[in-house]
Amino acid sequence: MRLVIARCSVDYVGRLTAHLPSALRLLIVKADGSVLVHSDGGSYKPLNWMSPPCKLSEQPGQWTVTNKAGETLAITLEEIVSDSSVDLGVDPGLKKDGVESHLQELLAVQLHHLGDGWRLVRREFPTPIGPVDLMCKDAAGGSVAVEIKRRGEIDGVEQLTRYLELLNRDPLLAPVQGIFAAQEIKPQARVLATDRGIRCVLLDYEAMRGTEDDSLRLF
Amino acid sequence: MRLVIARCSVDYVGRLTAHLPSALRLLIVKADGSVLVHSDGGSYKPLNWMSPPCKLSEQPGQWTVTNKAGETLAITLEEIVSDSSVDLGVDPGLKKDGVESHLQELLAVQLHHLGDGWRLVRREFPTPIGPVDLMCKDAAGGSVAVEIKRRGEIDGVEQLTRYLELLNRDPLLAPVQGIFAAQEIKPQARVLATDRGIRCVLLDYEAMRGTEDDSLRLF
DNA sequence: TTGTTGATTTCGCAA
DNA sequence: TTGCGAAGTCAACAA
Incomplete structure (x- = not known):
C-alpha cells in the first residue's frame, strides 16, 4: 500500500464525469492497483476512486488510472507532501454477525x-x-x-x-x-x-x- | 488527518457485530473524528469504520470510537509501525455530470x-x-x-x-x-x-x- | 457471465 | 429531524 499526501486535481470520466479542483488530499494506492482519493472529512467513501481491476500509469505530475471498461481517473499532482509505501500483507478478513x-x-x-x-x-x-x-x-x-x-x-x-x-x-x-x-x-x-x-x-x-x-x- | 500503520484487531458493536483478527492495517482518523480501517485490497470500502459524528477515546494500545447511537468501534493496537498527521484543509468538493x-x-x-x-x-x-x-x-x-x-x-x-x-x-x-x-x-x-x-x-x-x-x- | 438482493449501504434533497 | 430515492452504488451469491 502506498500513501501519498499531495496537492492535486482529479478528473473521472466513466459512468459519469466528475471533477475535483486542486486541493491537498490523501491518495491511497492499494496492492491490487486500485486508487482512492480521500479528503479530511465526509465518510468512508472517497471523493473519487478507481476500483480494481485497473492499471496505474505514472508520469511526472500526472497519474492515469484506467480500467477494462475504458473509465479513467486522471490525477494531476502539483505538490507532493509525502510519499511512502508499506507492505501490509493479506488481511484475514471480517466476521459479521447480525445480518x-x-x-x-x-x-x-x-x-x-x-x-x-x-x-x-x-x-x-x-x-x-x-x-x-x-x-x-x-x-x-x-x-x-x-x-x-x-x-x-x-x-x-x-x-x-x-x-x-x-x-x-x-x-x-x-x-x-x-x-x-x-x-x-x-x-x-x-x-x-x-x-x-x-x-x-x-x-x-x-x-x-x-x-x-x-x-x-x-x- | 492522522494516518497510522499498525498491527491491530478490531471489534464493532452496533447495528451488527463484527470482528477483525489481528493484522497490519491502515487506520485513518479524519478531522471530524471518523475512523477508517483499511486493508491493502478490497475496494474503497474500509474493513471497518465509524462514521461522524463520533468521538475517539485513546488509551495506550486501545482506541475506542463511540457515536451517539451507542455504537462502538474498539481497536486494539499491538504494534505501531508509523503514526503521522497532516492538515489537509477543507476540500472544495466534487462536481458531477451525467446523473x-x-x-x-x-x-x-x-x-x-x-x-x-x-x-x-x-x-x-x-x-x-x-x-x-x-x-x-x-x-x-x-x-x-x-x-x-x-x-x-x-x-x-x-x-x-x-x-x-x-x-x-x-x-x-x-x-x-x-x-x-x-x-x-x-x-x-x-x-x-x-x-x-x-x-x-x-x-x-x-x-x-x-x-x-x-x-x-x-x- | 449475468442477474438479484442485501448493505453498519452512503448521500442528497425536501417536507 | 425524518423520509425517500439515487448511487460511478459495492459485494455476495445463485443460475
Whole structure:
C-alpha cells in the first residue's frame, strides 16, 4: 500500500464525469492497483476512486488510472507532501454477525414469533421470480409466505406482494397469506402492507439470539 | 488527518457485530473524528469504520470510537509501525455530470424522443406519494407520466405503476399513460412494464447532451 | 457471465 | 429531524 499526501486535481470520466479542483488530499494506492482519493472529512467513501481491476500509469505530475471498461481517473499532482509505501500483507478478513441471513436462520427455528403451532415448509422457497424467505403452514394448515428484512421498507412489501400474487395462482398452495417481518418497519411500509392484507411482525434480534441455544434447539 | 500503520484487531458493536483478527492495517482518523480501517485490497470500502459524528477515546494500545447511537468501534493496537498527521484543509468538493437529474433536464426539452407534437406539463409533477419525473400531453392531448432512470430496473416500474394507479383516480387527468425511460432497461423490467401497458424508451445520454445547445434551446 | 438482493449501504434533497 | 430515492452504488451469491 502506498500513501501519498499531495496537492492535486482529479478528473473521472466513466459512468459519469466528475471533477475535483486542486486541493491537498490523501491518495491511497492499494496492492491490487486500485486508487482512492480521500479528503479530511465526509465518510468512508472517497471523493473519487478507481476500483480494481485497473492499471496505474505514472508520469511526472500526472497519474492515469484506467480500467477494462475504458473509465479513467486522471490525477494531476502539483505538490507532493509525502510519499511512502508499506507492505501490509493479506488481511484475514471480517466476521459479521447480525445480518438478514441470521434473522432468517433464527426465525426459521422460532416460528412461535409468528404464531403457535406453525410449521416450516422450507427456507428460500423457490418461485419463478425469486425465493421466498420462509414458507410456513399456520396451525390451521394454511400457507404463509414470510419476507424477512433487517429494515422493512416499501420495496420489501412490493417484493412480497409479487410473490403472493404468483403463489396464489397455484391452486395447490392458495390461499397464501403474507407476513412482513423485520427488526424495524417504516411507517409507509406498514401502511402499504396493512392495506394489502399483509401482517407486519417486528423481530427482536437480541432476544431471538438469546434463545437460540435453548430448548428449541433440541428439535 | 492522522494516518497510522499498525498491527491491530478490531471489534464493532452496533447495528451488527463484527470482528477483525489481528493484522497490519491502515487506520485513518479524519478531522471530524471518523475512523477508517483499511486493508491493502478490497475496494474503497474500509474493513471497518465509524462514521461522524463520533468521538475517539485513546488509551495506550486501545482506541475506542463511540457515536451517539451507542455504537462502538474498539481497536486494539499491538504494534505501531508509523503514526503521522497532516492538515489537509477543507476540500472544495466534487462536481458531477451525467446523473439522473441531467437526463430529466435534457428529456424535458427534447420531448420528441417520446413522440411528435408532445407538450411538457411540468417536471417533478407532484402526487401524494412523490413527484412524477415528467408529466406530458401527447399530440392527441392525452396525459402521459414519464419515469426516468439511469438504469431501468423492476423497482422503477413499480414506482411508475404506483403513480399511474393514483393519477388514474383523478377524473381530470385520466386516462394517464405511462412511459419508462432509461439509458439502460433490464429485461425483467421491460417485461413487467410491457405487461402493464407501460411503454419503454431507451435514452442516449451522449446524443441528448450533444444536441442540448442546438435549436431546441431557442424555445 | 449475468442477474438479484442485501448493505453498519452512503448521500442528497425536501417536507 | 425524518423520509425517500439515487448511487460511478459495492459485494455476495445463485443460475
